[in-house]
Structures are given as structure tokens and as C-alpha cells.
Amino acid sequence: QQQVKQSPQSLIVQKGGISIINCAYENTAFDYFPWYQQFPGKGPALLIAIRPDVSEKKEGRFTISFNKSAKQFSLHIMDSQPGDSATYFCAASMGNQFYFGTGTSLTVIP
Amino acid sequence: EAGVAQSPRYKIIEKRQSVAFWCNPISGHATLYWYQQILGQGPKLLIQFQNNGVVDDSQLPKDRFSAERLKGVDSTLKIQPAKLEDSAVYLCASHYRPSGRPYNEQFFGPGTRLTVL
Numbered sequence: 001q002q003q004v005k006q007s008p009q010s011l012i013v014q015k016g017g018i019s020i021i022n023c024a025y026e027n028t029a030f031d032y033f034p035w036y037q038q039f040p041g042k043g044p045a046l047l048i049a050i051r052p053d054v055s056e057k058k059e060g061r062f063t064i065s066f067n068k069s070a071k072q073f074s075l076h077i078m079d080s081q082p083g084d085s086a087t088y089f090c091a092a093s094m095g096n097q098f099y100f101g102t103g104t105s106l107t108v109i110p
Numbered sequence: 111e112a113g114v115a116q117s118p119r120y121k122i123i124e125k126r127q128s129v130a131f132w133c134n135p136i137s138g139h140a141t142l143y144w145y146q147q148i149l150g151q152g153p154k155l156l157i158q159f160q161n162n163g164v165v166d167d168s169q170l171p172k173d174r175f176s177a178e179r180l181k182g183v184d185s186t187l188k189i190q191p192a193k194l195e196d197s198a199v200y201l202c203a204s205h206y207r208p209s210g211r212p213y214n215e216q217f218f219g220p221g222t223r224l225t226v227l
Binding site: 006034036041042043045046049089093096097098100101102103 | 150152153154160218220
């Protein structure tokens, strides 16, 4: 059973464009929603995270939008750069248990 | 602050052989996780430790996989005997809840890429 559903599986964006990755969850007990960035040969690294009591969190070019009623959250990467090319995973957590999406491979074309 | 350390980084074995992976979490992190990441998929939890006790091993194939965390610090994950479908990256992560921060943080090691021939 997939606790967190992520789409799209892959994404190609022009440099300077906006990348949008979407995730959905079912369990309302989740209380923490992180996004991880993973480069080839590396482990996932925390990029940005949000709690369900806020609807948006922005850190630099990265923004999480959170819709509690729809049980959906998304990552927006503004002004996408070739260096952003990586795999992105959303996750949902309750306590110290984490559930991951299936990942989105982002390619930013120069 | 040193990150999560894992070794080896790469391992190639033949099916039916055994293999062991080692993880040293960030100092002071009580929770340690082992994940299996098959190419093109998200990390799948194999086992979770809190100090030296097992919290969740419901997805660990116990007929071939075992893990231990003696003394509540570093951990080893073993596969015996290995199957072709065990080819994956094995990630170790550790977790803590920073004081004064509203949420939890999980830190991953670089992973061990296992190829079973």
C-alpha cells in the first residue's frame, strides 16, 4: 500500500522555468511533510519541509504548497537551473516513521 | 557535524552469497533506519531501531535479511543468501527531533550499491 503518491515520474523543464511536483496522502495522522533531493550516487538530502498547520513555506527558489483538506502538497521550483537536475522525493511522517513517494526525475535543460 | 557514514559504497556478489553493510549514524541520534531503494523507486523501509531496540521490521524479509544495532550506535545489515532481486541501494538514515524545532529531521548516508549477479 503506497502511503504517499507522487507525480509526475519524470519532468523536463527549460532553464528559468517553473518545476512542479505533486504528492497526495491519505493518513491524516501525518504531521510533517519533507521533500528530499537526491543526486546520482548520493543519499537523499532534506530540501524543505512543512507542517500541516501552514499552507505555504518558501525557502529561496523552493516553495511547498500544502492543501490540508485535499490531502495534497506540492513542490515548486522557481527559476529552475541545470544544477537542480536530480530526483525529488516527497515524504510524510508521523513521529519518527517516514513514508516516501516514488520519486520524480527532474531534468532542467540549459 | 559528521554525517551518516556507510560502508562499503559498492558491492558485487553472486547470488546465494552473503553480504554485510555497516552504518554509523550521526552522534546522538537515537533512531536509525535501513531502507532499500530499487532503481527508479523511493526508499522502502526495511527496519527501524530506537537505540538498540527494533521499532519496526515488518517489511524486512527475515528469512534472508537480518540487522542489529549493538550498544545503540552503529548498525549492520546482512543478507544471506542474496537473490538477484536484492540488487538495490541500501540507505541508512538517522533521525532526531531538534529542541525548539517543530518537526523531525532525518539524515541519510550515501548508501551502498549492491549488485547481485
